[in-house]
Amino acid sequence: MTVARSGRPVAEVTLDALRAGRLTPDDVRIHPDTLEHQARVAEEHANPQLAANLRRAAELTGLPDARIVAIYEALRPGRSTLAGLVAIADELESVGASANATLVREAADAYESRGLLR
Amino acid sequence: MTRPIGRFRFMDEQRVNLDGFAVPDVDLGLVAFDSPNDPEPSLVIADGIVVQMDSRERADFDLLDRFIADHGLDLVGAEEAMATDDLDFARMIVDPGVPRSEVVRLAAGMTPAKLARCLARLRPAELTIALTKCRARRTPSNQAHVTNRSDDPLLLAADAATAAAFGFREIETTVPVLGDAPSNAIAVSIGAAVASPGILVQCSVEEALELEMGMRGLVSYAETVSLYGTEQIFIDGDDTPWSKAFLTSAYASRGIKMRVTSGGGSEALMGSAEGRSMFYLEARCVALARAIGSQGVQNGGIDAASVAGAVPSGVRAMMAENLMVMLRNLESCTGNDALMSESHVRRTSRTHPIFIGGTDFITSGFGSIQRYDNMFGPSQWNAEDIDDWLVMQRDWGVDGGLRPAAEPEVARLRERATAAVRDVYQVLGLADFSDEWRDQAIDAAGSKDVPAADLMTPLSASRLIRDGQVTMLDVIAALDETGYEIEAERLLAMLRARVIGDYLQTSAIFTEDMQVLSLVTDPNDYAGPGTGYQPTPDRQVEMDGIRQQRSVDDLRSEQASFASSRLASAGPADVQHDPRDVVIGVSPATGRAIWRTLCGLTVDEALAELLAGLEEEGCRGRIVRINDTIDLGLIGLTAARLAGSGIGIGLQAKGTALIHRRDLTPLANLELYSVAPTLDRAAYRQLGVNAGRHAKGSTPEPLRNPYSDEAIEARYHTTVVSLVAIERQCCAPGLPPETLALEEDGR
Numbered sequence: 001m002t003v004a005r006s007g008r009p010v011a012e013v014t015l016d017a018l019r020a021g022r023l024t025p026d027d028v029r030i031h032p033d034t035l036e037h038q039a040r041v042a043e044e045h046a047n048p049q050l051a052a053n054l055r056r057a058a059e060l061t062g063l064p065d066a067r068i069v070a071i072y073e074a075l076r077p078g079r080s081t082l083a084g085l086v087a088i089a090d091e092l093e094s095v096g097a098s099a100n101a102t103l104v105r106e107a108a109d110a111y112e113s114r115g116l117l118r
Numbered sequence: 119m120t121r122p123i124g125r126f127r128f129m130d131e132q133r134v135n136l137d138g139f140a141v142p143d144v145d146l147g148l149v150a151f152d153s154p155n156d157p158e159p160s161l162v163i164a165d166g167i168v169v170q171m172d173s174r175e176r177a178d179f180d181l182l183d184r185f186i187a188d189h190g191l192d193l194v195g196a197e198e199a200m201a202t203d204d205l206d207f208a209r210m211i212v213d214p215g216v217p218r219s220e221v222v223r224l225a226a227g228m229t230p231a232k233l234a235r236c237l238a239r240l241r242p243a244e245l246t247i248a249l250t251k252c253r254a255r256r257t258p259s260n261q262a263h264v265t266n267r268s269d270d271p272l273l274l275a276a277d278a279a280t281a282a283a284f285g286f287r288e289i290e291t292t293v294p295v296l297g298d299a300p301s302n303a304i305a306v307s308i309g310a311a312v313a314s315p316g317i318l319v320q321c322s323v324e325e326a327l328e329l330e331m332g333m334r335g336l337v338s339y340a341e342t343v344s345l346y347g348t349e350q351i352f353i354d355g356d357d358t359p360w361s362k363a364f365l366t367s368a369y370a371s372r373g374i375k376m377r378v379t380s381g382g383g384s385e386a387l388m389g390s391a392e393g394r395s396m397f398y399l400e401a402r403c404v405a406l407a408r409a410i411g412s413q414g415v416q417n418g419g420i421d422a423a424s425v426a427g428a429v430p431s432g433v434r435a436m437m438a439e440n441l442m443v444m445l446r447n448l449e450s451c452t453g454n455d456a457l458m459s460e461s462h463v464r465r466t467s468r469t470h471p472i473f474i475g476g477t478d479f480i481t482s483g484f485g486s487i488q489r490y491d492n493m494f495g496p497s498q499w500n501a502e503d504i505d506d507w508l509v510m511q512r513d514w515g516v517d518g519g520l521r522p523a524a525e526p527e528v529a530r531l532r533e534r535a536t537a538a539v540r541d542v543y544q545v546l547g548l549a550d551f552s553d554e555w556r557d558q559a560i561d562a563a564g565s566k567d568v569p570a571a572d573l574m575t576p577l578s579a580s581r582l583i584r585d586g587q588v589t590m591l592d593v594i595a596a597l598d599e600t601g602y603e604i605e606a607e608r609l610l611a612m613l614r615a616r617v618i619g620d621y622l623q624t625s626a627i628f629t630e631d632m633q634v635l636s637l638v639t640d641p642n643d644y645a646g647p648g649t650g651y652q653p654t655p656d657r658q659v660e661m662d663g664i665r666q667q668r669s670v671d672d673l674r675s676e677q678a679s680f681a682s683s684r685l686a687s688a689g690p691a692d693v694q695h696d697p698r699d700v701v702i703g704v705s706p707a708t709g710r711a712i713w714r715t716l717c718g719l720t721v722d723e724a725l726a727e728l729l730a731g732l733e734e735e736g737c738r739g740r741i742v743r744i745n746d747t748i749d750l751g752l753i754g755l756t757a758a759r760l761a762g763s764g765i766g767i768g769l770q771a772k773g774t775a776l777i778h779r780r781d782l783t784p785l786a787n788l789e790l791y792s793v794a795p796t797l798d799r800a801a802y803r804q805l806g807v808n809a810g811r812h813a814k815g816s817t818p819e820p821l822r823n824p825y826s827d828e829a830i831e832a833r834y835h836t837t838v839v840s841l842v843a844i845e846r847q848c849c850a851p852g853l854p855p856e857t858l859a860l861e862e863d864g865r
Binding site for chain 1 (some may be wrong): 180181184185188189190192219222223226325326329330333335349353356357358360361363364365366367368369370371372373408409410411412413447448589590591594595598603606607610613614616617618619620622623624637638
């Protein structure tokens, strides 16, 4: 049985639960294990890149919305210094988001060589 | 300057000449396929790292090269893929004996330049069959735009319900005023849920705001994540492959479906195509889409469709872009959105092979609203084309994703959608709407019909939504509280779908019973005739049942509504000898089952004019029903043989008429009035006059058939088939002619 990020089984995400005031935003958010499952399905269907994306997504499920928006902003061209991007990579590493950390480090390197750092 | 001759003045005035056409210009990127500056395909791998791709060394890679080389290619299969001959691969794509999976496997190892070169070899008919074979999802679908100039929440909801009623499974909205976005997302979501479960909704705005709305559950997919084929334009778009890759993961981290958008010609439009062909640059976009892990791509020109369309083979290139997405094993939303021509012929031509081939979303999207209300700009297909689309589906027996919808049902849905939004906005304290506004929105064909709409309402509602951190759960609770339990349940099901995550897979849509159809659950299994997607019998009946179709019974009851008793039988008809006697022979159904001619006059009225015309010439008209034939020539000849003058008029109840003489063969006649729908009182009067003149032995000037450039046959031939069937039922071999009297007024 699929569970939401909160741990609530999806079958319990019902109107009755909502009426009783039992549903929180985390009850309608995807669980990282579910994303890992979907990543395996994508792999089995000849799309390892979609799988990699879903695994990066699994790592991001724990990050607050605002932090995700902020990291996205920092990755846009000319927004960050090299140190800034490295710090984000370290932060991501520290919360177990190592695939995302690798992506950000790669970006830092590419931005440096193509003149896209602040 | 001399004036062009009339033929060219006339041609210059045609709508297609409002379109712009460009002389190919390699430097400006105004070339569809195979620019001389496109690189030679190449791939060199050393120690598991791509060190050269498409003739460029790693040290010289730009951002796109690097991301594609490091993330986008199947390096294990690359050697085999790159060594495959271009034409051999092109043939594999088309060959029904080669499975899609094999084509997809090889494409994964091909660089952008290699894949571009292979696909440039395919001709249009081959592209069509390739779409049928290579799209990821077996079942085709379609997407609608629902927007309006005022961001009117009530009209958005009514139009979203309407779009869903017509079968669209995805609805894309956007805003003229950025601040209105959250209100639009909620209004469209509610409207869609009124009409159907499982409608995916997105609100296309600036990337960060779109993500925020997605996180709050206000939209269920994202699409306007733009990719470009050159580094400069990519950066001008304020993104990099890495920021886009992160954004892609961000959406997935909240269980939100996402695809990217690209399209040939956009780089040329923005002035930085690096001298490459549109198709090669698009090949880079598509490779990048796969590399960042997007499940799908919307392409096929898109906003630059008219740029791609301006160069030779540009329309073919847009279709080949769509196929390229499928070969990269991604969801293909095949454009046909931005209007690329003023010519109806040309825009239909652009879409038609894609419509026939079938794709994940044939248009992305269809402007289901008025052209003036489309805040993406007018679409290739718009509200005025919905019936055309439905008829095209029926003509070809092809599933274009839409279904007919009955007016009373759409009216009911619009009423409920506006009521639901009104109640939800009131309960959430977002806005109050007047009855007048609501009534106008229900009835409106477009926002011009809703003068009561207040432009500040969506803006203030949106501010309250953002400030109050309103989520879709709040909207659902408000729906439930105000008596819209069905819609509340439908929107909650969309949130559950995010938790389950099956719709993150390639090409996912929901059926009306919330089953996911995707590459995983509904894989395309086309392998030649008799395989692949075929509409179920129920679906075929649904598509074929357009509201305009008529049966013989429909025509019979319509005729019955014009029934009159002015024509009464007055016994058997005999041969007379008065030289002023002219017989008007009428067809078997006249006065029995057919009472109205195709031009709208009743048969009585046409007969009255004929009689009056004869009288003007001093002749006496006699009406005789010829009961044993429906052939007009024979009816006229039989009438002539009964007439003292030897002149007869033949009149079918549907209005077609001729003048006959007793010594002629049935198919020869003196004058024929063949285009019944264009006749009128004056024409029948003149026909009577001319028949009288023939009776007197003179040669009248024939009446010239009225001119019409309308598709007369298209309008009336189906009716004629039914009317002829009715005539045949009234016809009895051997039944003698009978005299009819036309009473002055028998109604």
